Amino acid sequence: MIFRPDEARRLIRDSLVAAASEMAGRPVQVSLAEPRHEGFGDLGTQVAMELAPGLGRPPRQIADALVSLLHLPDGLVSCVSVDGPGFINLTFSRSYYDAFLRVLGTEGLRPLVDRPGEGRKALVEFVSSNPTGPLNVGHCRQAVLGEAVSGLLEVTGWTVEREYYFNDSGLQTLLLGESLASRYLEGSPGEIPIPENGYHGDYIEGWARDLASSRGRGLSWPGDSQVFVDHARTRAMDLIHSDLEMLGIEFDRYFSESSLIPEAVEEAIARLSDVFRDGSSLIFEEPAGSGKKWLRLTALGRPEDRVLVRDNGMYTYRAPDIAYHLDKFRRGYDLLVDIFGSDHLDTSQDVTAALSALLGEERVRSTLRVILHQFVTLVREGRKVKMSTRAANFVTLRELIEEVGSADVTRYLFLTRKAEAHMDFDLDLARRQSDENPVYYVQYAYARIAGIIRTAEAQGASPSTAPGALEGELEEPAERRLVKMLESVPGRTAACAEALEPHRLTEILAEIATAFHSFYQKHRVVDPDAPRRTSARLLLCAACRNTIRDLLGTLGVEAPERM
RNA sequence: GCGCCCGUAGCUCAGCUGGAUAGAGCAGCGGACUUCUAAUCCGCAGGUCUCGCGUUCGAGUCGCGACGGGCGUACCA
Structure with a gap:
């Protein structure tokens, strides 16, 4: 049984x-x-x-x-x-543990983890950085987090779609286009300054040169603003794609804000204006006749009303955000996960309030889950690295991974902290290929097991799989601890998934590695004079290996056969 | 001011639905390689879980308050 x-x-x-x-x-x-x-x-x-x-x-x-x-x-x-x-x-009972080990050692973690998500679909939205430049370390944390949350949901049976929502129509897009035009026109008669709050990154110079060689030098601002905006957006998305590729993260869909404009946004606003609280519509115009439209969020328990449409007719970001979420709800997912930086808190709560007014509080609460992660501070030589975003002296995701030297290490270290906790990322520790680095500790356990299994195969030994073959074996304290540890993993993994907290997986991994290293130090696995014990221990090793492999896989970190 | 998050060992942090003696890594000290990988292991030391009040048979965990830090508080995203 x-x-x-x-x-x-x-x-x-x-x-x-x-x-x-x-x-x-x-x-x-x-x-x-x-x-x-x-x-x-x-x-x-x-x-x-x-x-x-x-x-x-x-x-x-x-x-x-x-x-x-x-x-x-x-x-x-x-x-x-x-x-x-x-x-x-x-x-x-022993027979319970033995059966458990046989499944884990042969098939891995999957058949042992509860699958409440079976037959259900989830959408995880993350990164969603504006296409205005390369991804930075904050995006990196979010990318890693989103990928791990997605992996965790998949382990518990969910069918997951990863989606990236990009704002390609707001004010920032225009500013980026203008910043590009400024670089492009530098030294020419139509020269313009980099706009206030514009973008100063060096990467824009390269875009300007490319634009000049593909379209000639005859463009002007603002006459050709659309050309600049389009070129900048395209190049920015290229950058983002390659950054994500570097990190090993793929999205199923890139969802464009501009695809919602104007129909979906207008529909959202119309629906909101049909909702009345205390006799008044949730949408009101003020000053009257100005065309400026407000969302009466104070009627929904929020601290302030917010503008959705400015008097020049442009939408503020909240308007398409609401429309986008309505679209996600309409697409029929059983679970929607939003992952944002903590700076999005206010917006996110406003959007949630608006959705609750339109779709019902219960439906929104049971479907939408928002993870707000705190910021990352880089620490080098014991000191915080100063970063600011628009001034372009931020550290990019690319620079981070290059400095650390490994996407795997970067990913794992980002996942060792819970999302809501502010994180100090120690560059010196990350770079060190030593016992101080928690990633290697876990990977080393895996590589060691791989080595044992290679040795066993060379000698023709294989794991016990027959019922009863473990009887009287695996009774040493270190072995029992390891078995018990492994047995707790499926349940804890499911709990991590339910809580959407992948950082706990790194704790579990460290515990397995500790239990394994400790066992390894005390007991030899492959022993030609004790074939029965060898087989039993090989099954234990295989179970350990599969667990580490599957958990690392969930986090998107590689399990190396050799180190 | 208001909203959200955080406060646990010298440092960085875990602590799952409230449960038996609060854990890990690093830093410190002392040990273990003729072996399937020492990127490892074993031991020692290190705590008023920020503080106070409350709920409970029982609180690091839940509630209220204070203090300290982060983020937000835009017609930027």
Whole structure:
């Protein structure tokens, strides 16, 4: 009999719930947790202590009675004990662990992880940087985060589409075009200055030269503004594509803001104006007759009303943002994930409020999940690297990866912090190819296992796969710790996915690596004089290898066969 | 001022639905390579979980308040 870890826990919990509810004469909730310390079994519950005050009996007595009421499935649990003040502890049977290891060692993590997303579709929007220049370190964090969240959803069964929304029609696009024109026209009679708040990056000079050689020198500003804008946008998107390629991230779709203009935006505004709160439409014009349209966000619990259409007829970014999200909702996804930098908080909440007004709060809350990540500070030689965006002295994603020397290291290190936490990225640590670098620690464990398996294959040894072949084996403390560790991975992975928190995966990876390195140090795997033990340990190694491979794969980090 | 996030070891940070003695890496100290990779392991030391009040049988975790830091508070995105 094979139990998936989450099923095993559910069966045990159900049994405890039934027993406890029977005893208490009412429905009782039971929480199961791994005992913090070894020697107390694999799973424990304190339900007896919770029931004690209500029943007026000593917790231990209640625990004993509960144990006698338990109906557990055959072959799952080998030992139930009452410990300490009244904890009930359970130990999984060997046959449960053995079956688990066989699946993990042969098929990997996939069949062992709960798949609540099976048959459902998710859209993850991330990066969504304006096409105005190369991606910077902030985008890098977001790209890595989005990719890991996507991977995590896929592990739990979701069909995921990765989408990049780019603003190619607002004021910034014009400013970029004008900045390009300024460079292009430099030294010519029609010379114009770089606009205030314009873009100063060196990359624009290259674009200007290319434009001059492809279109000649006869263009002028503002007469040919569309040419400049189009050229700048095209080149900026090229830059972004190549930056993403460097990081190894691919999107399923690039969604253009301008494709929403004007129809979809007008429709969104019309729909909003049909919504009334306290007798007034959510859309109002002020000053009257100016054409300036406001969204009455204060009626939706937000602190300020915001302009959607300026008096010159141009949309502010919130208008297409709302239209874009309506479009995503209309496309019929079961889950929409938005990943933004923390500077988008206000906008994001405004958009969410508008969507709730149009689609219903419940639907929006259950479908849309927003991850707002904090900023990144680069640290070099113990000091913060100063960065500012428009002045063009920011560090680009490309420079970062080149300095670190590896996209994998960059990706992994970005994922070791939770999204909501501000991150100091230590360039010196990232660059070091040593034990101080947490990426190598994990990759090294994988490479070591690969080495063991190569040795085993050369000697004709292979992992145990027959039922019963593990009996009496893998009993050493280091082996048991490792098995237990692995058994917890599927459930924890599913929890990471549910919480959309990939950083926890790096914790799990580090724990597996620690447990493996420790095991490796103590015990030799391949031993021609002990073929049975060799096979058992090889299965354990294969299980470890597959787990590391699958988790690293989820994060988009390579698992090297040799280092 | 208001909104959101963060505050855990000297430093950088984990801590899953509230559970048994709060963890890891780095830095510090002391050990282990004739072996399937020492990019490793083992040990020692290091804590008023910012502070206060509250909820609970039980709080790093939940609530309220204070303090400190970050981000936002645009008719930029």
